[in-house]
Amino acid sequence: MNSEQDNLCPICGTGQLRPQQIDYTITLDDGNKVTTPNLQVEICDHCGEIAIPAKSSTLIDKTIAEQTEQLSPQELEHIRDGLNVDQTEMSEILGLGGKTYHRWEKGNQVPSRSMGYYLRILAEFPEVFEWLRARTWRKQNRIVVRPTNSDLLEMFPDLPPTFNESGYVNIRSTLPSLALLVK
Numbered sequence: 331m332n333s334e335q336d337n338l339c340p341i342c343g344t345g346q347l348r349p350q351q352i353d354y355t356i357t358l359d360d361g362n363k364v365t366t367p368n369l370q371v372e373i374c375d376h377c378g379e380i381a382i383p384a385k386s387s388t389l390i391d392k393t394i395a396e397q398t399e400q401l402s403p404q405e406l407e408h409i410r411d412g413l414n415v416d417q418t419e420m421s422e423i424l425g426l427g428g429k430t431y432h433r434w435e436k437g438n439q440v441p442s443r444s445m446g447y448y449l450r451i452l453a454e455f456p457e458v459f460e461w462l463r464a465r466t467w468r469k470q471n472r473i474v475v476r477p478t479n480s481d482l483l484e485m486f487p488d489l490p491p492t493f494n495e496s497g498y499v500n501i502r503s504t505l506p507s508l509a510l511l512v513k
């Protein structure tokens with residue numbers, strides 16, 4: 331009976347945790363359910379609490395990754411290598427925070443499902459990636475009449491007057507949508 335005592339349920343403190351195989355279902359944040367079949371768990375014979383051993387927890391993570399079509403860190407690295415850029419460049423080109431792709435490849439963070447699709451598209455059509463990299467769309471948006479500083483002051487009287495002719499770029503980075511506004 332010693333082994334039974336070692337397996338006392340930590341929740342009710344009365345029952346024993348007993349090994350069992352079940353189809354274990356969890357609900358994801360997006361409402362979708364993922365079931366891991368034949369999962370090894372321990373169930374309290376008193377309160378019904380389900381304890382999940384570390385090995386089984388890993389298996390659940392793996393099932394979720396498969397069913398949500400998550401890209402693994404290895405796949406993310408493979409995609410980036412195929413596009414011939416480093417992690418920082420990749421983040422920049424995708425419009426992500428500077429270290430985001432680093433975190434994905436380390437497995438500290440996981441790209442969303444839609445980002446996963448997007449990355450697969452870029453991997454499949456490198457010319458699309460090249461187009462994105464060249465920022466063709468942004469350049470087209472920049473076909474605007476360059477306002478003078480006095481124009482800007484008139485339009486945005488609250489702007490701190492910390493710029494000169496060559497400091498125009500600073501204003502634009504403060505107000506990224508400015509170029510569109512003055513079109």
Ligand SMILES: [Zn+2]
Nearest residue numbers: 339342374377
């Ligand atoms: Zn219990």
